[in-house]
Amino acid sequence: MAEFLFYALSIAAVLFGIGVISAKQPLMCVLSLLGSFVCLGVIYLLAQFQFMAAAQILVYAGAIMVLFLFVVMLLDLGNVEELKENSMRILGKKRITVAVVVAGGLALTSLLGTRDSMASAGPEPVVVRPDAYDPVAEIATLLFTRYLLAFEAAGLLLVASMVAVMVLAKRQREPLSDQR
Amino acid sequence: MNVPPEHMLVLAAVLFGLGVLGFLLRRNVIVVLASVELLLNAANLSFLAGARMHSGPDGFNLLGPVFAVFVILVAAAEAAVGLAIVIALYRLKQTVHLDQVAELKG
CATH class of the missing domain: 1.20.120.1200 (NADH-ubiquinone/plastoquinone oxidoreductase chain 6, subunit NuoJ)
Incomplete structure (x- = not known):
């Protein structure tokens, strides 16, 4: 099912x-x-x-x-x-062909690449026992210990993007221009 | 669910291909951003497929979900900034058609 x-x-x-x-x-x-x-x-x-x-x-x-x-x-x-x-119609056959080839090639490479690299062991896996499996707690522990730096950087990224959005979407004040 | 992780990888690859196709072929900036979201989702799915590939009966691998959390986070930031740029662009040029925004073309 x-x-x-x-x-x-x-x-x-x-x-x-x-x-x-x-x-x-x-x-x-x-x-x-x-x-x-x-x-x-x-x-x-x-x-x-x-x-x-x-x-x-x-x-x-x-x-x-x-x-x-x-x-x-x-x-x-x-x-x-x-x-x-x-x-x-507008794009023309050539451009479409190129795009299809690029997309197919990237998809195929990603598929083969991930399959092969995942078959090997990779960085020391973090594994938890199924009987003690509490996904949220385990993921949070990992985020606040091993990946703390990445986590803080991600928080910084979010703050930066929030400020960027406010700056970008703000209506520009031009005193002499007409009201749009 | 007994689906082999490879099938999840195939699904991820197909979605990735669709995302690349939309990114390259469409000129509406909203559709292009939506294609990027599709790409990031495909990446997420591969991470989770990898996690499944490495979890056996004796335990679950957690690295996949952790990286997927970061991908979701970056996707959120990207969507916010991208859409803010779209709003600024529309205010400036009244268009969302990428071919009409080529000032930086050399």
């Missing part, structure tokens, strides 16, 4: 991914992305990464999706988007 669910969700995630890159309207693109996130979240749950599933749904399907939807709604892209974007 779980296997069937995994494959069904995989197919759904891929279909939503195709929806993301082929959607005509940005809104449909963002909603397809949401579908893909939710499918992946359920896959994480099936693979017993409960914490990651929760983070996926909260951060991706919640926060990031709200940001995307907010921007799409704010900018009223419906009217702007008529213009000749529509990829396939």
Whole structure:
């Protein structure tokens, strides 16, 4: 049952991914992305990464999706988007071929590379016993001990990006310009 | 779930390919940012597949989830800054079409 669910969700995630890159309207693109996130979240749950599933749904399907939807709604892209974007005809065969080859090559390399490198042992694995398995506590312990520096750097990154967003999205005050 | 981790890797690779394709082919900046999110999700899925590959009956590997947490964090920061740039860009040029924003082209 779980296997069937995994494959069904995989197919759904891929279909939503195709929806993301082929959607005509940005809104449909963002909603397809949401579908893909939710499918992946359920896959994480099936693979017993409960914490990651929760983070996926909260951060991706919640926060990031709200940001995307907010921007799409704010900018009223419906009217702007008529213009000749529509990829396939304008872009020309050459560009599409190059893009497909690059994408396929990268995907294949990532697949083979990760498979081979993961087959080896890797950095000393942190393994916990299943009977004492408390994913959140274990992940938190790891974050605050072995990866403390990375964790603090990540916090710094978040603060920096927050400030950057405020600076970027702030309306520029030009005293003599007209009110937009 | 008894799915081999390799199948999760295949799914991750397919999503990664779709993300690269969208990133290269589409010119709407919102779609490009969405493709980047797809790429980061594929990376996350590979991390978790790796963690599954290294957890046996005697224990779970935790390095995968920990790195995935960092990926999610970076994705959040990236989306916030990227979308703020989109808003600033739209205010400046009233467009989200990347071909109309080529000032830095040499």
